[in-house]
Amino acid sequence: xxxxxxxxxxxxxxxxxxxxxxxxxxxxxxxxxxxxxxxxxxxxxxxxxxxxxxxxxxxxxxxxxxxxxxxxxxxxxxxxxxxxxxxxxxxxxxxxxxxxxxxxxxxxxxxxxxxxxxxxxxxxxxxxxxxxxxxxxxxxxxxxxxxxxxxxxxxxxxxxxxxxxxxxxxxxxxxxxxxxxxxxxxxxxxxxxxxxxxxxxxxxxxxxxxxxxxxxxxxxxxxxxxxxxxxxxxxxxxxxxxxxxxxxxxxxxxxxxxxxxxxx
Amino acid sequence: xxxxxxxxxxxxxxxxxxxxxxxxxxxxxxxxxxxxxxxxxxxxxxxxxxxxxxxxxxxxxxxxxxxxxxxxxxxxxxxxxxxxxxxxxxxxxxxxxxxxxxxxxxxxxxxxxxxxxxxxxxxxxxxxxxxxxxxxxxxxxxxxxxxxxxxxxxxxxxxxxxxxxxxxxxxxxxxxxxxxxxxxxxxxxxxxxxxxxxxxxxxxxxxxxxxxxxxxxxxxxxxxxxxxxxxxxxxxxxxxxxxxxxxxxxxxxxxxxxxxxxxxxxxxxxxxxxxxxxxxxxxxxxxxxxxxxxxxxxxxxxxxxxxxxxxxxxxxxxxxxx
Numbered sequence: 001x002x003x004x005x006x007x008x009x010x011x012x013x014x015x016x017x018x019x020x021x022x023x024x025x026x027x028x029x030x031x032x033x034x035x036x037x038x039x040x041x042x043x044x045x046x047x048x049x050x051x052x053x054x055x056x057x058x059x060x061x062x063x064x065x066x067x068x069x070x071x072x073x074x075x076x077x078x079x080x081x082x083x084x085x086x087x088x089x090x091x092x093x094x095x096x097x098x099x100x101x102x103x104x105x106x107x108x109x110x111x112x113x114x115x116x117x118x119x120x121x122x123x124x125x126x127x128x129x130x131x132x133x134x135x136x137x138x139x140x141x142x143x144x145x146x147x148x149x150x151x152x153x154x155x156x157x158x159x160x161x162x163x164x165x166x167x168x169x170x171x172x173x174x175x176x177x178x179x180x181x182x183x184x185x186x187x188x189x190x191x192x193x194x195x196x197x198x199x200x201x202x203x204x205x206x207x208x209x210x211x212x213x214x215x216x217x218x219x220x221x222x223x224x225x226x227x228x229x230x231x232x233x234x235x236x237x238x239x240x241x242x243x244x245x246x247x248x249x250x251x252x253x254x255x256x257x258x259x260x261x262x263x264x
Numbered sequence: 265x266x267x268x269x270x271x272x273x274x275x276x277x278x279x280x281x282x283x284x285x286x287x288x289x290x291x292x293x294x295x296x297x298x299x300x301x302x303x304x305x306x307x308x309x310x311x312x313x314x315x316x317x318x319x320x321x322x323x324x325x326x327x328x329x330x331x332x333x334x335x336x337x338x339x340x341x342x343x344x345x346x347x348x349x350x351x352x353x354x355x356x357x358x359x360x361x362x363x364x365x366x367x368x369x370x371x372x373x374x375x376x377x378x379x380x381x382x383x384x385x386x387x388x389x390x391x392x393x394x395x396x397x398x399x400x401x402x403x404x405x406x407x408x409x410x411x412x413x414x415x416x417x418x419x420x421x422x423x424x425x426x427x428x429x430x431x432x433x434x435x436x437x438x439x440x441x442x443x444x445x446x447x448x449x450x451x452x453x454x455x456x457x458x459x460x461x462x463x464x465x466x467x468x469x470x471x472x473x474x475x476x477x478x479x480x481x482x483x484x485x486x487x488x489x490x491x492x493x494x495x496x497x498x499x500x501x502x503x504x505x506x507x508x509x510x511x512x513x514x515x516x517x518x519x520x521x522x523x524x525x526x527x528x529x530x531x532x533x534x535x536x537x538x539x540x541x542x543x544x545x546x547x548x549x550x551x552x553x554x555x556x557x558x559x560x561x562x563x564x565x566x567x568x569x570x571x572x573x574x575x576x577x578x579x580x581x582x583x584x585x586x
Contacts, residue, residue, distance in 0.1 A: 033346050056371065057294050058461030066581060069347035072294035072321075074518040074579035077460050085462045086294075086320060087379050090372035095391055118368060119359075123401050129359040131351045134321050134342035137370035138392045167395035179395030180422075180431025253586045255347070 006243040011192055012257060013246055014211060015149065016042055017238040018190045019103070022147045027100035028052045028093075030139050033071055034256050035149045035190075036103030041067075041250045046242060054093060056135040058085045067251050071135075090135070094142045097183065102143030104136050104186075108161040109150050111204050111225040112175065113168025113186035115140065116161035123163055133165045140166030145187040152191035152222050159225040169203035193219045195235060199228070209235040272454055272505045276306040276555070279476050279504040283307060283442050286336075288316040288414050290378070290438075290472070291325050292445030293515060294463035295346040296523045299325035300446040300478045302511040305549050305558070308332040316414070318438050319343075320374040320464050323515065324531060327352030331541060332549075335364055337408070337415075339438075341371040348528040353535040367403030367419060369393070373435055375464045380437035381471030387434045389425070394433060414441075443472035446512045447496075448520060450477050451485040454502030457495050460518030460578065469497050476504040478511045480520050508555055510568060521571040522580040527562055 012035070019039025023029055025048040031040040040053050041064060052061045057072030062080035069075075077083055093099060106115035107130050117136055119126035140146055146168075150156060168186045169175050176185055185203070189196040194210040206228040210216050216229035238246075251257045280303070283289060293299035304325050307315075314336040319326060321342040329335050331354035343355040358364045369377070372392045380388035393399050402419045409415050416436035425432045445465045449457040456477055458465060469475050475497070482505065488495055510517075514524035514531070534544040552558045559568065573579050 057297070057463055065577070066579070069523075069585060070294070070296045071346070072297045072461060072463060074297070074460060074516050074522065074573070074577075077518060077578055083461045085375075085466060086371055086464050087375040087467055090375065090392070094372070118397070123397070123403070125362070126360060129351065129356045131344040132340065132342045132368050133370040133396075133398060135371040137341075137396050137398055138372040141392045141394060141396070163401075164395070164397045170395050176395060180391070181394050182391060182430075255586045258586060 004240045005237045006240045009238050009243050010257070011211070012259065013243055014235070014238055015190055015192070016246055017242050018195060018235065019147060019149065020046065020242070022188055022190075023048050023051055023101060026050045028054060028098055030054050030056065030094065030099045030102035030143060032103050032105070032136070033069065037068060038246065038250055038256055039103070042242060042246055045245045045249055054089060054099065056086055056089055058089060059083045060089070060093070067253060067255050069255060090138055094138060097142075097144070099139070099143040100145070102139035102146045103149065104140055104146050104166055105149045106136065106165060108156055108158055109148055109189060110157070110161045110168070111159055112170060112172065113148060113189065113198060113205060114161050114164045114170060115148065115166040115168065116163045117165040118163045120162055136166045140168065141181055141184065143184050145184060148186055148189040150189055150191045152193040152219065154222050154224045157223045157225060169198060173201065173203045175203070193222060194232070207232040209233050211235045212237055272502060273452060273482065274504055274506060276302060276506050276508065277310070279303065279506050280306050280310045280312070282474055282476060282504060283312060285312055286314040286316070287441040288318065290318040290440045290443045290468045291322060292443070292463065292465040292468055293322070293325065293512065294461075295321050295323045295344065296348065296528070297463065297516045298446050298512050298518070299323065299515050300444045300511065301325060301513055301515060302508040302555050303444050303476065303478050303506070304328060307334060308545075308549050316412070318374070318378070318440060320371045324352065324528070327354045327535065330354045330358050330364060331535060332545065337365040337404070339367045339369065339374070341369050341374050345528055345532065348525070349532040353532065354541070365404055365408055368398055369435070370398060373398070375467055377435050377438045378464055378467035378471045380435065381439040382467050385437060387436050389432045389434055391432065394431060399433060438471055440468070440472045442474045442476060443468045444476040444478070445469055446478045446517065448480050448517060449483055449488065450479040450502070450505050451483055451488045451499070452505070453485050454499035454505060455485065455488045455495050456497035456502065457488055462496055466496055470501065474503045475501050476506070477502055478506045478508045480509055480511065480517065482507050510559055511555070513559070513562065516579065519573050519578040521568070521573050522583050524562070524567070524571055525583070525585045
């Protein structure tokens with residue numbers, strides 16, 4: 001069947017669709033609040049009906065009828081397989097190596113996909129303080145791969161983050177191994193302007209695709225580090241079916257879809 | 265050791281006596297779920313000072329304690345009401361203004377530290393946080409660490425595993441002076457049952473030297489002992505029991521009530537500014553005699569009806585959230 005691309009969609013819907021497409025069927029997914037939840041739920045309704053969503057606060061593979069506003073939301077209890085707590089989920093699922101893909105976000109993302117969710121400026125005298133790691137440092141260290149969601153602004157994409165809350169490739173291809181991390185690393189950064197991926201050899205971010213209405217030059221201009229755009233293609237737009245499912249099944253209350261863009 | 269007889273049931277005010285100034289405490293719940301809020305409000309009214317707070321992902325429970333000037337130091341992973349606010353406004357202000365001392369870990373890191381304390385071991389090995397600045401940067405100064413023997417002498421240690429040679433992080437155990445949790449059901453002896461995810465409550469409760477449990481209902485021991493496999497904490501670990509229906513408001517308590525979006529939005533709007541924050545506190549905490557009066561203030565029976573959980577789902581499906 002030929003794909004019918006949607007004509008009317010918002011940026012956040014486009015990003016949710018891009019997030020969903022990163023998930024493969026049968027994978028075990030660690031999802032956080034907001035866009036990752038939209039993406040993971042959309043994937044379940046489309047190409048990945050057998051993917052399992054795990055919430056760090058305890059619920060495993062629930063059947064959501066209402067969009068959670070917290071990873072510990074009582075809505076995540078509905079028909080879950082198990083519901084324990086952080087210690088069990090982090091140790092026996094994440095650290096044990098069962099999470100295929102984890103979603104992350106943060107205030108700053110650098111050229112190697114390291115994330116800062118802690119502070120701007122010196123750690124002891126921060127200019128701006130953010131909420132902190134939560135589970136994101138754990139997901140970054142111990143998922144088999146990670147997808148990062150971010151607002152694309154120059155100040156949010158520096159060469160080096162002020163504080164590594166959640167390690168990406170750290171400083172290149174040997175970074176994670178040297179740090180002692182057994183596996184993992186970021187595979188994509190879905191931003192408000194495009195999708196970045198990481199060069200296989202250098203592990204530096206490059207522009208893989210730019211969203212409809214955006215030019216590679218614009219993405220370059222809004223990135224604080226030197227960005228290779230030579231491989232960039234246009235982001236595949238959402239299909240009519242994907243948008244319908246997002247609006248009617250995933251977030252009919254408009255809890256996240258009505259927000260302008262992924263904050264943080 | 266706490267006894268089996270029914271002398272643990274008390275008032276919020278009596279129970280706050282178990283938390284002296286300078287105590288090392290932890291509160292149950294997770295971001296917008298099941299924090300012991302009635303107890304938090306009472307601690308604020310009692311003007312506790314210099315508390316040392318341990319948490320994984322607290323929300324407004326910690327933000328309000330900080331805003332009220334009760335907290336001196338925090339060890340945590342996160343502080344926000346998730347979808348309602350990107351960060352607790354009082355926490356942010358306190359850190360940026362240097363009004364408190366802080367030490368960052370990850371969520372997994374913190375629950376492992378509670379688990380180690382609960383198991384009575386001095387540290388716990390983990391693979392998480394490797395490669396991050398959480399491992400590289402200490403929050404507390406040497407002076408702070410020396411000032412209180414209950415604070416770990418160092419944040420963590422990285423070693424090579426003696427068996428495999430793998431790089432591994434060792435995290436120091438936490439044993440709190442007092443942990444306070446809010447449970448759905450407790451019996452008069454203290455056996456605790458929690459419905460839904462327990463978050464980190466199990467580890468936070470079991471690492472405590474003293475445990476205070478606020479709850480929705482107190483039932484006969486026979487009722488909980490009919491299905492002991494559903495109970496989380498044995499009675500002898502519990503020192504105080506306080507019945508406070510809706511005691512986690514404005515946060516959700518699975519099977520009983522949902523979070524209160526209206527109140528949470530109001531809090532975050534008011535807490536951004538010093539003056540409006542003080543007004544908010546005067547209205548909802550200092551100016552309120554007891555929990556009954558508080559529940560009236562937040563909208564009374566009509567509000568509670570809106571928040572009441574659907575029996576089957578465990579939350580309020582028709583609640584206006586967007």
